[in-house]
Amino acid sequence: MKLVLDAMGGDFAPAETVAGAVQYAREGNHTVILVGDKTAIRQELEKYDTAGLDLPIVHAPDAVAMDEQPAMAVRRKKNNPMVVGMKLVRDGHADAFCSVGNTGAVLTAGHMVFRRMRGVYRSVLTVAFPNAKGFHVCGDVGANTDCKPEWLVQWAHMLAIYAKPLLDIQEPRVAFLANGEEVGKGNQLIKTAQVLMAQRNHLNYIGVVEPKEMMAGQADVVVTDGFTGNMIVKQSEAVANFIFQTLKEELMARSRSKIGAALARPAFQSSLDRLTNKEHGAGLLLGLNGLVTVAHGRSKRESIYYALKTTGRLVEADVLEETRHKIETLLHLQASLQEKAS
């Protein structure tokens, strides 16, 4: 396994990115190519015993400044870690690229370097989301604000392929997200997508779910447009913050509950851990000719380690090849349906 990590990505780079890479390399004799400012990365590496570990550095000095628009900067600065790192994968020097943070920049660089996979309408951004029973995979969560129904149907198939190794299940239950659980619910986009889903080609399609069912864990793959998906993810974070803030204020307002809160601290921490989703925290950018994962910009070493682990699992499952195959099957099927119809 040979992964590339954007060592300069996220809020705590390169200290936390390098630490996460060391942990992952140590675990399974994996190679992690660290891309970024070589001096800064070397300084971090020196803090660890890396004897016997394969952690090569590839110098990519063009940092994206705080005041730059990241997608623009990626285009202009060809020696930035994202573009350099992705090229290593494209040119066969590594299996996959793990980025940290800035989704806009990842999208731009990913399309520049890898190009979209043949037959894929649009690339799609996905995340694993905690629910009452475990996790589900949700997408699009922000790559495309205005979508077409046939894109959603294609994404349903693509997400199902990635969900298998990611959630470790054989037949992921696939659903569209809607404002109700009955057939025919949704806006025009979701209504049409439901009709198109007739050509479901061996997908375990279960119809539409509303947020309540999604959070109850009734689907493994939840497909939506990138505007709604992005809002759902952001609103969930905002509500969670709001609730914990409110709880904290109320707990601190009373001396009895202050004691209660102190006693209950480990339980609070466990709840937070289940919500913050460290283990499945990395998103995926699907539909390109290269495997790209996206760890949260606020990732610390543990999350980076899990992001690399997720990336590795996807490489092992050869999801890219399976996606290529599925897209071609769908295109053939569509062509033969159109032939029959005409």
Next chain:
Amino acid sequence: MKLVLDAMGGDFAPAETVAGAVQYAREGNHTVILVGDKTAIRQELEKYDTAGLDLPIVHAPDAVAMDEQPAMAVRRKKNNPMVVGMKLVRDGHADAFCSVGNTGAVLTAGHMVFRRMRGVYRSVLTVAFPNAKGFHVCGDVGANTDCKPEWLVQWAHMLAIYAKPLLDIQEPRVAFLANGEEVGKGNQLIKTAQVLMAQRNHLNYIGVVEPKEMMAGQADVVVTDGFTGNMIVKQSEAVANFIFQTLKEELMARSRSKIGAALARPAFQSSLDRLTNKEHGAGLLLGLNGLVTVAHGRSKRESIYYALKTTGRLVEADVLEETRHKIETLLHLQASLQEKAS
């Protein structure tokens, strides 16, 4: 003040609806006309000392059965409490109608009885939503799944009128909901709505907010399409349930934290109260020739009381007349802009 209450609406009718009405009538010498099954309502009324209170009953025996599609039932059964109650308002016997639960039925009955206000593109469903600083008004939260940008602009003006008495502020800050806080963020709908907002006509328009800012209380009125709005409301409820369920499980899994949880119970209850939003729990259906509020289907007496109180405050502020006036001003403005442009 003369309000009409659907005494048969919601999960706990008529016991809780009647109890809420008694409390409201007692407080300010208000009249509440109770519409529904007269025997059932009378039985509930007998439980209270109603001497000197004005709580007339209007018999409307056509109950909507559990297995009926509510919107259909409202159309077929002309003597159901919703239609009968709204007609009392339409015909001048009362000032406003307060319904409980089933939004689909309220929408159908409201349009049947009141008709849409002249110049209003579409009616809009709104709720008051808790945030870190208090409350904001959000709409559309479910009346229209597929929207046009000019509808959103009109709703911005309409919601601002209602937000004034509802939140007790003079110049509500109005924003569109989007997937980022920069100008130009959003899907095509929100982007175009931002451009159209140029004709903002004395509105305190502050641009777009994303969920984080919305939950931080940076806007008083948040405008969105009815699909996104409905999803935001439903996802918020689902996430809140998920968090409290997770917390409960984690707290009960440890004996120390069990004690902690017991000590912290009042703080938990306060947090829940802030979230469940009893005092602002009633939604509004705007854009009809009649004032219609919608209390949550799970409302108990206290929430019914507050729903009636909210309804009364809107009657006092004469929001219906102000809306009529604003819509006409906007139409005039639009016409004169078009004249200039041609």
